[in-house]
Amino acid sequence: MYFGHGDVNGYDLWGEAALPRWSDHSKATFGRTVFRKLDEMREGSDSSTFRAELDLLAADGRAIAAATQADTFSGDEQTRIIDCEFSITANHGPVKSGDTKEGTFAIPFW
Numbered sequence: 001m002y003f004g005h006g007d008v009n010g011y012d013l014w015g016e017a018a019l020p021r022w023s024d025h026s027k028a029t030f031g032r033t034v035f036r037k038l039d040e041m042r043e044g045s046d047s048s049t050f051r052a053e054l055d056l057l058a059a060d061g062r063a064i065a066a067a068t069q070a071d072t073f074s075g076d077e078q079t080r081i082i083d084c085e086f087s088i089t090a091n092h093g094p095v096k097s098g099d100t101k102e103g104t105f106a107i108p109f110w
Contacts, residue, residue: 001071002033003054003086004106007098009064013056014102031064032057039068047074056088063092 004014011031033054040051051070055063066089074081084105088095097103 001082001084001105001107003067003069003088003104004033004102005097005104006100006102007096008056009058009094009096010098011058011064012102014100014106028059030059032059033067036066040070047072049073065089065095066091 006012006014008031010029012025012029013031013033015025015030034057035052036055037053038050039053040049042049049070049072051068054067054069056065056067058064068085068087068089070085072081072083074083086104
């Protein structure tokens with residue numbers, strides 16, 4: 001599970017996992033999300049949480065922005081709950097999320 005959007009400053013961060021298997025886009029249009037640091041990992045009796053820092057990169061490896069993802073897993077015998085929080089920080093200049101049909105929450109299936 002990760003943040004993914006089809007147009008962040010013109011780069012496809014949604015389809016990065018698809019490259020090159022399912023896409024006919026040029027490699028130059030795909031960005032990447034790269035893990036930087038694990039800030040927190042906590043296990044409790046009712047839930048478990050992790051918080052990680054990531055970098056959103058352009059195709060050439062240049063940083064577009066920073067991201068933080070926090071996931072909390074909980075549930076009982078009948079239910080499973082995953083709460084996800086994504087924060088994007090424009091620490092390398094302006095960040096624009098373009099209008100696209102792909103976006104924001106991705107769960108890879110490979």
